[in-house]
Structures are given as C-alpha cells and as structure tokens.
Amino acid sequence: MKTKFYIMIACVAMFSLFSCQKDSSTIEQAGLNVADDDAESDAVFDDVYNTADNASILIEGLATAGASHMTARADSCPSLTYSSLDPSIWPKTITVDFGTGCSGLWSNTRSGKIVITMTAPRLETGSVRTITFDNYYFNGIRVEGTKVIENMGYNDNQNMVFAVTLTGGKLTLPDGKTVERAYVHQREWIAGLLTGNIWDDECLVTGTATGKTIEDVSYINTITTALHWKRVCAFIVSGVVNIQREGKAEVQVDYGDGTCDNKAVVTRNGESKEIKLRHKFRTM
Numbered sequence: 001m002k003t004k005f006y007i008m009i010a011c012v013a014m015f016s017l018f019s020c021q022k023d024s025s026t027i028e029q030a031g032l033n034v035a036d037d038d039a040e041s042d043a044v045f046d047d048v049y050n051t052a053d054n055a056s057i058l059i060e061g062l063a064t065a066g067a068s069h070m071t072a073r074a075d076s077c078p079s080l081t082y083s084s085l086d087p088s089i090w091p092k093t094i095t096v097d098f099g100t101g102c103s104g105l106w107s108n109t110r111s112g113k114i115v116i117t118m119t120a121p122r123l124e125t126g127s128v129r130t131i132t133f134d135n136y137y138f139n140g141i142r143v144e145g146t147k148v149i150e151n152m153g154y155n156d157n158q159n160m161v162f163a164v165t166l167t168g169g170k171l172t173l174p175d176g177k178t179v180e181r182a183y184v185h186q187r188e189w190i191a192g193l194l195t196g197n198i199w200d201d202e203c204l205v206t207g208t209a210t211g212k213t214i215e216d217v218s219y220i221n222t223i224t225t226a227l228h229w230k231r232v233c234a235f236i237v238s239g240v241v242n243i244q245r246e247g248k249a250e251v252q253v254d255y256g257d258g259t260c261d262n263k264a265v266v267t268r269n270g271e272s273k274e275i276k277l278r279h280k281f282r283t284m
Contacts, residue, residue: 077102
C-alpha cells in the first residue's frame with residue numbers, strides 16, 4: 001500500500017552547520033573548518049533520525065487511533081509505503097519516499113528513499129529501528145550508512161532513553177568530496193514523549209563521534225555537556241562539544257544558554273569566536 005501523508009520532518013538543532021566567516025580572530029581557520037564539518041555531519045544524520053521518528057509515530061497512530069487523531073504535520077511531498085498497519089504484526093518496514101526531490105521544513109531539500117525496519121512499537125523497551133538509504137540525498141549531499149535506534153527503557157529520572165548508533169556513515173558532496181561519520185549517542189526524552197503533540201518534544205543528547213572532514217582530517221567529537229534539542233527550534237539551544245585532532249589544540253563548541261537562535265561560540269586556546277549556524281556545508 002502506498003499513500004501520502006503530511007509528515008513533520010524536523011531538523012534537530014544539532015543538525016546545525018557553521019558559517020565560518022573570515023575575520024581577525026586568532027582561532028585558526030582549520031579549527032573552525034573541523035567544527036563546521038562536524039556540525040554538518042550531525043545535521044544530515046540527525047535529520048534522518050527525525051524522519052524515522054515521525055514516520056514511526058504516524059504509522060503506529062494509523063494502526064491504532066486512526067489518521068483523524070494524528071498530530072504530526074509538515075511536509076506534504078514524501079509518500080509512505082508500509083508493510084502492514086496491523087498492530088499485531090511485527091516487524092514492519094516503512095519506506096519514506098521523497099521522489100526526485102522536495103523542499104521541506106527549514107527549507108531543506110530531500111530526494112530518494114529512507115527505509116526503516118521496526119521490530120516492535122517505538123515506545124516498547126527493547127524495540128529496534130534500523131535505517132538504511134536508497135539513493136537518498138539531503139540538500140544535494142548523497143547519504144550512506146546504517147543507523148540503529150534502540151529503546152533502552154526508562155532511566156532513573158523516569159525519562160525514556162534511546163541508544164542511537166551510526167556505522168559506515170558517508171556523505172558525498174555535489175563536487176565529489178566526501179565526509180565520513182560514525183557515532184554512539186543516547187537521547188534522553190525529557191519532555192513531550194507521551195503528549196501526542198510533536199512540537200513540545202525535547203531531548204538531551206550525549207555521546208561521542210568520529211569522522212573525517214572534507215580535507216580528510218580525522219577527529220573525535222565528545223559531548224561534554226548534554227546537547228539540548230527542542231523540536232520547535234532549528235538548532236541546538238545549549239550544550240558543549242569538544243573536538244580533538246591529532247597534534248592540534250582542542251576546539252570547543254558551546255551552543256548557548258537555551259535561547260532558540262542560530263548562534264554558537266567556538267573556543268580554542270582561550271580565544272573565542274561567535275559563529276552562525278546554518279544547514280549547508282561550507283565551501284572550500
């Protein structure tokens with residue numbers, strides 16, 4: 001079966017990309033560049049997380065309450081193909097098809113397919129969603145890799161936690177340059193999980209990532225202060241990431257005080273620079 005739905009494809013704030021404008025700052029440009037590539041990589045793969053999350057919510061809602069009770073809304077262009085709406089049949093496979101391309105929330109353009117295999121309902125402890133790609137592009141960037149989202153149940157704070165891993169992540173830019181990415185994250189849902197209103201969703205994200213930049217520079221990204229994501233905001237509203245490169249001073253990215261804006265501060269060797277967050281890779 002195939003049908004069209006209005007799906008909210010939210011871009012988590014951590015999808016943020018840096019606009020590295022030249023000025024008199026003493027922070028090396030290479031440090032800003034590695035921060036830029038790190039943030040863009042998160043932007044692309046976390047957008048995938050939101051696509052999968054919203055598709056899962058929509059299909060489960062149709063299987064239980066019916067379409068008239070769904071609260072998800074946004075992009076009208078993608079279509080969903082699903083293996084079954086029977087709530088007793090698992091696993092399920094959902095294909096989100098953006099066709100030859102459509103522009104959605106935050107003016108991002110997607111094309112191709114995201115394929116989601118669900119072993120059980122999203123909110124069931126132990127359920128696993130595996131995400132793969134079929135000729136999928138985000139703003140002209142080809143996306144490859146495997147993403148796995150596992151429900152770890154409730155933590156001591158009585159917040160549901162999802163373990164999110166990415167393996168074999170690869171982004172191919174329109175000019176042929178590539179970026180590599182892998183990570184192990186945890187997303188602690190601190191608001192909105194059970195309200196039925198996607199716009200009040202909030203998460204705290206922790207974990208580490210590894211990658212290679214456009215210039216083939218290897219780095220390790222460690223979230224030292226949990227990144228606070230609010231679905232209503234285009235970018236992360238607070239939290240700190242440290243980025244390490246061999247033989248170079250550590251670069252720190254601070255996303256702010258909780259304000260829903262497009263600003264962050266990059267610090268290296270005690271020198272800081274405010275940058276603007278965006279949804280595009282930097283140009284060489």
